[in-house]
Amino acid sequence: MEAARESLAVTLSIAVAAAVAVFLSLWGRRWWRRRSFYKYPPTIGSVLGLVLRYHRLYDHLTEISRRHKTFRVLVGLHRYEIYTCDPAVVEHILSSKFHLYGKGSHNRDKMGDLFGEGIFVADGSKWLHQRKLSSQQFSARFLKDYSSKVFKKNAAKLAEVISCTATSGEMFDVQVAFGVKLDCMQGSDEEEREFVRAFDESSALLLWRYLNPLWRLQRLLNVGSEAKLRKNIDIVDGYIYKMINMRTSTGLNKIKQGEDILSRFLLEREENPREMSLKYLRDIILNFVIAGKDSTGGTLSWFFFMLCSHPSVQEKIYREVQVLVGKAESLEDFTMGITEAALSEMNYLRAALSETLRLYPAVPLDTKMCFADDRFPNGFDMRKGDGISYQPYAMGRMTYLWGDDAEEFRPERWLDEAGVFRHESPYKFTAFQAGPRICLGKDFAYRQMMIFAAVLVRFFVFELGEKGKAVFYKPMLTLHIDGGLGLRASRRQRLHPD
Template sequence: MVEAHATPAAPFSPLSGLHKFIAIFLVILSWILVHKWSLRKQKGPRSWPVIGATVEQLRNYHRMHDWLVEYLSKHRTVTVDMPFTSYTYIADPVNVEHVLKTNFTNYPKGDVYRSYMDVLLGDGIFNADGELWRKQRKTASFEFASKNLRDFSAIVFREYSLKLSGILSQASKAGKVVDMQELYMRMTLDSICKVGFGVEIGTLSPELPENSFAQAFDAANIIVTLRFIDPLWRLKRFFHVGSEALLEQSIKLVDEFTYSVIRRRKAEIVDARASGKQEKIKHDILSRFIELGEAGEESGGGLGDDKSLRDVVLNFVIAGRDTTATTLSWFTYMAMTHPDVAEKLRAELCAFEAERAREEGITLLPCDADHADDDASFAARVAQFAGLLSYDSLGKLVYLHACVTETLRLYPAVPQDPKGILEDDVLPDGTKVRAGGMVTYVPYSMGRMEYNWGEDAARFRPERWINEEGAFRNASPFKFTAFQAGPRICLGKDSAYLQMKMALAILCRFYRFHLLEGHPVEYRMMTILSMAHGLKLRVTRAV
């Protein structure tokens, strides 16, 4: 019988454990050294393995635009590594032109941007690429070039500017504090809904009713922006928790409003055709897209389904409401903090009023200190002045145009705009960008760069836009990027200027604004540069 013998265990050696530890340590050290070596020429925040610059970016999220200013003032191109991708931020007009024009096809919105924004913008013009984008842009371009739309827009913008004036007049008389950003948001929402979709929603009524669509739209806008730096958003969406749960609720409310507008307009078109009264079909943007969609369905494609129309509606709402209201808010803040500019502008408006009245043979109604408390007389004079404002006459207000443009230079409605990268490329300054990453041009930073605007770049100075002959001085769209540039340049630029100048001409002629003492003025991190705490102020009549 053979005895079984157990195999003796290998004697423990402290050195064998030490060797493994040293090997692991050397591997980690080598990885760190290689990572640091690969970043030796990187211009931007410190990047760590796996997490990139997430920690620093999260720490500065509330002031991200100014955080980028600090880096871009030292380096015209900055790279920020993030989990799964990297962002290259640019502020040099030469690089911007390369991305937005010269090599345009290599820098679409991209899958990364679309994945973040799809729930809100869908396949709308701000989120689309390729043929779908071209088709929407062609239709929108035709509409914005229409004299009928321009003239109708001027009437609508005047109407709602006067409604806002009426609210401010009563606030002045009562000594009430108002939130101008909220009022501007209401005015522009009502305006875009009437011009773009032919519906009256009445948010600027004197009682200022709550509007669930506007509140839900704002919440959705904030949350989708947060996705750009929140590595857990997909997990939160999967479990329906946190910000993603709120986003889901907000989108539901937004969709309820939007689909109701679409159904109503389609029904109106059907009724008009059935009654043989084709002339009653409205010629707003939504109606044009409905007709285009019907034609597309007959030819095997198009934009006829309600989901596509929903995307069109929401993209034009964000274009016509948020961007304009935000710029009006920052303009008002600049006017309050630069009283010399406000008085110079008012002098231009008063001179314009007198000249236009002479040209029209109109006797101006009394509007002096003796009539300041007479509501009817004051309202009549404001309406008389508004009647002098048209697309053409507003073009004579050079200083007003310069003030609006200077506001957009320092406080662009879209502070940064990311693009995807299809193929590896080298920017004009030699920066290499990799396919699958993102390139972001930064209008907020560009307006503050001394290498773009000189030593007084950070100063609010409308005169920089006026030449020696007193005419407006344009700048390259690749330097002044508030309306983007290249093939995607904003189609609504002239319409936006029209609405802003219409409203501001009336308000700055007849009112003075006084910021509420202690009220904080800070931007909120979202796709649009809105004010985080609104713009609380008191208003007085200027006679």
């Protein structure tokens, strides 16, 4: 009997020991896997370091990126923000594993007060709905038959305004000129300027939210930067809703005749009022209007800064335009001469614009949220809930992507041996995103900028209003020149001979 009990005790002991061994083995494997097999990018500090260098945030991130293609910053007790300049990682998050990365609750929380449920912060069905609805607006036919006419008309108007400053010799702010004149909305110049000012200030305050741990408390108490943001958003809302009411009051027939993006969204609301509330309509319209303004107006401002800093580039563009458009002396004849064929052959102008976007992308930093644990192509692991930002501003300055002269403005890098424009991978040149979320308005933006640049460079020579004055960006969600850019224009006396 005792032998049986001893045998049972031994058996139980062995079973318990085996169970403990299995438990320890499983726990040990999990612990060892976490310690040995999870590989995270190097941590270079906390968000405090970014706060202390906020005034030059994008350059600070560029300096770190020269040492680490991918790195992370501690932004909470257990949360990291990953930054990358690695094209393979960019392709991974924007294309290969698109379903695992999106704007997410983290970005909507910080940007939703201004952008609502618009395409800038939308994911899933709402993002897809807005993208499908707007895709027709950027078709080749629309660009050719409608947009180019509008671009030429607006470019001519701006040229007339600059002509007045050329006569008087006074300085003008090119960033203000492009910011308002490229806006597709209707209203007085003063209303437009106040709208643009309020939006731009809101953009700067939203960027600050990403680094300010107290922003939610400030919003609750309506104090400090959050009180200022609320006032600016009220101005933005008032302008957008007024514009919607003005267009709606013209009647459905006139809306149907309209070919702009606002008319398309108004018709969608008329047909599906339950799916598109007035607030959702406001969100959609604001997002698309701002996308156009910042991608064209902001880039053209930096473009003319580059032309003034590199007069030889300005003259090369002038000569190319002269050859392709012809010797039209009047503004009207010249704009009519900007044909599809002429635009398609303006290789150097397109190269100069692309070089500007390489160094001064409209969106210098684009943040996504990881929806599930993942591993990057470079072997680093990503945790669910962490943010991943690819850096168009920093990527444009990486020598391992663009060569030793990466920080030089050299349009020729975009041309092949025959002088024809050469496209770069969108995962290397990330100014327009890539993958399923690639910017729908890319061709729209290039066309608009090329027409404006061709008209203005043909009739004027531009130089900096205050030579030697340093030019910096203002920390915002989009890349704007801090304090604007003062230029002086002088009329070209005659066309260059053939």
